[in-house]
């Protein structure tokens with residue numbers, strides 16, 4: 073692959089956005105290759121947690137601006153459509169996806185991170201949706217996902233100004249869950265991923281689905297989905313074993 077590299081390390085699948093000389097800017101090839109890689113890891117039973125990060129000093133500096141010049145309206149529409157479908161795919165994947173933000177996460181790069189389930193960032197990272205400075209606006213889901221994470225006012229302020237924010241501020245606003253030093257980033261991500269990978273994969277997958285669908289539904293519909301699904305999670309061999317283990321330890 074030209075723009076993505078994959079490190080298969082069961083139970084983890086590490087996806088690297090890999091155009092470091094262009095700060096991992098997203099072109100059509102990257103959308104295509106990231107989609108293929110996600111599909112490959114989705115069908116790989118040994119992979120329980122997917123981690124997306126960037127090679128070099130950036131997570132991703134957004135859509136490739138030099139590429140914009142080559143797009144006619146039809147290709148631009150298709151690029152945005154394919155990008156949006158890829159973000160939806162990541163968000164709805166039956167496996168947890170962590171964005172390990174190692175540097176700039178801007179424009180389409182932040183939109184990839186926002187489609188992931190959890191964001192862990194290095195202290196040096198800077199995040200933002202600077203599309204407005206180019207006279208455009210986010211096209212891979214940013215206008216919808218940012219306000220859901222940080223609230224309407226903060227999201228509008230970020231998109232109206234295009235200003236970059238620090239990882240610490242992003243954590244304060246709820247855009248990033250964890251901030252660590254650059255040196256600790258990979259190790260802390262591994263710790264987080266190890267803990268998640270050790271849980272029941274059925275339960276993890278159901279939680280993800282319930283949270284995502286629940287946030288788009290009424291509280292009543294969400295609570296009903298939770299009750300209906302709960303009976304299924306309860307009957308898995310994994311749940312039975314964990315419950316038996318707990319009870320037998322208490323008896324012993």
Ligand SMILES: CCCCC/C=C/C(=O)SCCNC(=O)CCNC(=O)[C@H](O)C(C)(C)COP(=O)(O)OP(=O)(O)OC[C@H]1O[C@@H](n2cnc3c(N)ncnc32)[C@H](O)[C@@H]1OP(=O)(O)O
Pocket residue numbers: 093094095097133134135136137138148149151152155176178179180181202203206209210211212
């Ligand atoms: C059609 C659907 C669109 C979907 C919606 C998405 C839209 C977007 O994402 S628009 C892009 C939003 N991103 C930006 O506006 C960020 C642009 N980049 C920067 O502002 C800076 O590069 C920086 C602040 C992130 C880093 O600055 P610095 O450390 O000084 O590094 P350089 O500027 O020298 O960058 C190194 C190298 O990378 C190229 N590059 C950086 N970002 C992009 C980009 N988004 N697209 C294309 N190329 C990018 C930069 O041009 C340099 O390349 P060379 O000049 O060949 O060395």
